[in-house]
């Protein structure tokens with residue numbers, strides 16, 4: 498069974514809600530097992546070993562704090578140093594998502610940081626592949642990928658609300674990414690096996 502993991506950090510549950518929507522999309526794909534981890538859980542040595550030995554791909558999620566991944570997510574990044582050194586994640590798949598209060602809010606920078614993290618591990622990045630949803634006089638924020646990101650999901654949540662303040666269209670984008678990533682992981686599995694060190 499192909500296994501994928503969603504690994505996220507969230508202080509106020511916005512990133513968590515987005516992670517849950519990705520989980521829902523990924524679970525709709527047969528013969529793929531998907532598990533969700535907080536960065537705290539994922540950083541434990543035994544979990545890192547399990548992720549390295551048994552998983553084919555990771556979807557990374559962090560809120561955008563001051564235009565970059567949160568300190569919690571960065572701690573997770575740094576906990577993977579020994580895997581980096583032994584190329585334990587090389588040729589597996591990765592994708593990513595972030596959320597912030599502003600429509601833009603410097604989210605692109607967070608996504609780029611996630612791509613660089615993945616590239617340093619030799620992970621192969623799966624982009625969102627949704628057209629920008631809200632870029633004309635006839636579109637609204639209720640269209641998927643309303644903020645028009647390409648690398649991954651750049652979602653928006655109102656600063657004065659909990660998970661109910663997240664755009665529904667972003668949660669739909671989450672389901673899209675989960676389903677797309679799980680499908681990729683299933684089809685890509687022979688490549689991962691072929692390229693195993």
Ligand SMILES: Cc1cc2nc3c(=O)[nH]c(=O)nc-3n(C[C@H](O)[C@H](O)[C@H](O)COP(=O)(O)O)c2cc1C
Pocket residue numbers: 506507508509510511512513560561562563564565596597598599600601602603654655656
């Ligand atoms: C320390 C801190 C820094 C933040 N920096 C940004 C930012 O750079 N851009 C932005 O649009 N929102 C920013 N926000 C708002 C958060 O990105 C937003 O509330 C997000 O949805 C929180 O996700 P979480 O509930 O998963 O922690 C910041 C919030 C905090 C607490």
